[in-house]
Amino acid sequence: MTTNAELVIDVEGLRRTYTGGFEAVRSVSFSVARGELFALLGTNGAGKTSTLELLEGLAAPTGGSVRVLGHDPHVERAKVRPRVGVMLQEGGFPSQLTVLETARMWSGCTSGARPVGEALELVGLGKRHAVRVVQLSGGERRRLDLAMAVLGRPEVLFLDEPTTGLDAEGRRETWELVRELREQGTTVLLTTHYLEEAEELADRLAIMHEGRIAAEGRVDEVVAAHPSRISFELPAGYHLGDLPPLGQLGVTEHRLTGRTVQLTTPALQRAATGLLVWAQGVGVELRGLDVRSASLEEAFLHIAREAKESAAAVPAATNTTRDEVAAR
Known part of the structure; x- marks a missing residue:
């Protein structure tokens, strides 16, 4: 069992409500130990990215608490940010800068940055250093996003859909890099639509649906439940x-x-x-x-199907309750 001293990420009762009243994250709780890779899975709109943004300190939660490296990542951002690497779904780097210029610019804003050449070589962009960002393929832009996320040798690495747009070879190379980082002690929180990716990399995972965690545990535990x-x-x-x-x-x-x-x-x-x-x-x-045999895909689809069936039953149950009240 993980003790508090080992926890790098600790989430309790996390909630996030957007303007207009939409509740994207509904009382989510989980923890991630040092050196662990935790995968956050879910269908589109499940609340994965909304949850990740709260952990990254990009917004304050509506309710509940988040601790990253023992600190509130939003309130105590200055204490957390230098020790964390973040790979967003889209990097948004200036399109007219070259790959090398982008890396140098990012390095100037990063504490304890590794040599930019080393970071680019890690993700296979060493020979593309003179190419402008606008000329990179979608997969190459994801590689650049990853290079900037690991530039500061982070203790905690947040990866939001890191292999989207990569071909099979690029995806495998990214997996190898993530494994190497974890072996060096980096704690990784990963969101992905690729179930194979979660099976390959994750120590533990959680499956989200409509803002809640529907299943959590080791991959074999989640699969065995189906x-x-x-x-x-x-x-x-x-x-x-x-x-x-x-x-x-x-x-x-x-x-x-x-x-x-x-x-x-x-x-x-x-x-x-x-x-x-x-x-x-x-x-x-x-x-x-x-x-x-049972698989993560089967478990994922089963959870999604159960959630839809439960949601479909709610209106009927609500109408029954209203009829009973009217009868009284």
């Missing part, structure tokens, strides 16, 4: 009732669409083995057999 799936085509002449008792196989949910059977189970090996033994015993082939 079932695996098996699908296949019913053999000719057989019906669903001819299969072995699904409950005994550990199947918790089943669906028949045409001739295709879809099973949901937390006991994948037992269910798959039981089906295959049955098929062999009666001498049939399970065509289209697809055995799929």
Whole structure:
């Protein structure tokens, strides 16, 4: 269990409401230990960037508290900012400056900056130093954003969608750099739409939906909380009732669409083995057999689906309550 002395980021009951009353962050709480990489996931509009901006000190929370390196990042910005690197979704560097000029300008505003050439080499822009920012590709601009974020050798690094616009090779190279920084002791908080990225890099993660945290933990913990799936085509002449008792196989949910059977189970090996033994015993082939273990993508989609179903049920529940009140 993480102790307070080890915490680099500590968020309690965080809320953020915009003008007009829209509540983007609704009582969010989590913590990140020193040297840990924590991924914040969620659908568009889930509140990831709004949360990250509060941690970066770019705005004051409407409610709750944020501590980064033991300080309020908004009120005590001068104590936090020199020790933190920030990569926003868009860097906004002057378009007519060259890559090298941009790095030198940023270096002049950064405490304890590493050599600019070293920073550019880290992200693969060493040979592009004379190119103007406006002439860079979208992926190269993201590399420049990352170079400026790590220029000051930060203790804490905030990465907001760091690999958007990068090709597969660039994404892998960025992952390697982030791993190296973490191994050197940098604490990283990452937001990403790429679930593979979170699986590759994160020690722990949280999945946000509509401003709240719907799931949190290690990747394997979050995945394990969601079932695996098996699908296949019913053999000719057989019906669903001819299969072995699904409950005994550990199947918790089943669906028949045409001739295709879809099973949901937390006991994948037992269910798959039981089906295959049955098929062999009666001498049939399970065509289209697809055995799929639980994954972060499945967990993510399940959470999003559950949240939508809950939201759809709210109006009905509200109407029922109003009818009951009227009846009284």
